[in-house]
Amino acid sequence: MxxxxxxxxxxxxxxxxxxxxxxxxxxxxxxxxxxxxxxxxxxxxxxxxxxxxxxxxxxxxxxxxxxxxxxxDTAAFHTLVKTASEVLRRHEQQLHAMHHKSVTVTAAGERITVTLDIVPDEDDPHAMLGAHDATGEPLARVRVAAGFKLSSASASAWIADDFRRPG
Incomplete structure (x- = not known):
């Protein structure tokens, strides 16, 4: 045909x-x-x-x-589409998890969520470190190296340093 x-x-x-x-x-x-x-x-x-x-x-x-x-046949094709779509969805979730991290810490009696969003740019890889209060209001946002390691300790240290860009 x-x-x-x-x-x-x-x-x-x-x-x-x-x-x-x-x-x-x-x-x-x-x-x-x-x-x-x-x-x-x-x-x-x-x-x-x-x-x-x-x-x-x-x-x-x-x-x-x-x-x-x-x-x-129709049934096989629909099963293959479902399986392939799931593979893509899992891959997207894995990439998202690799590039977007967050921790919640308590500082001065307030719960603060600190996020790290990695920008995997070939020419200028970097990350954005952000902080939000319990209501979701932004407190700070700074650019950091793409290799910055976000942890409860690094988040607490950043908050204690008045959200100055980590060195």
Whole structure:
């Protein structure tokens, strides 16, 4: 089956649904059954539209002839989309956790939340250290080195130093 993805403007139409035995494209995702590089079997890769790399690559079931892959179908595609979406969500959560930290300390009888937001810029990596009172009102915000280690001790020391930029 040949699929013409060229639109009237001459650009490829990545929104067009494709439902082929080894290629499915729908709802912003593409599933492609590929030869498994590690053995004689098959694999499936899931690519989110606009992304250069697959979000998920996993083994794929052999067909009845034990040579060719089992064809993709609606149920399998929806399961693959759900799994690949979960992988991306976990990755985003992990990145967020790596770049955004917070601790809450008590200083002068007041609970203060200190946050560290790392900016992983290739040319100018840095972080922003911030403090908020119990109602969420900002108390201070300063730029620090990207390698600044936020802990209860470093937060308390920063507060005790009247929120001066740590050295």
């Amino acid at each position: 040949t699929l013409n993805l060229a639109s009237e403007s001459g650009e490829s139409d990545m929104n067009a649904s494709v439902n082929e035995p080894r290629l499915w494209r729908d709802n912003g995702w593409t599933a492609r059954v590929i030869k498994n590089e590690d053995d004689d079997g098959w694999a499936v890769e899931m690519v989110k539209d606009g992304e250069p790399e697959p979000a998920l690559v996993g083994p794929w079931t052999m067909g009845r002839d034990k040579k060719n892959p089992k064809p993709l």
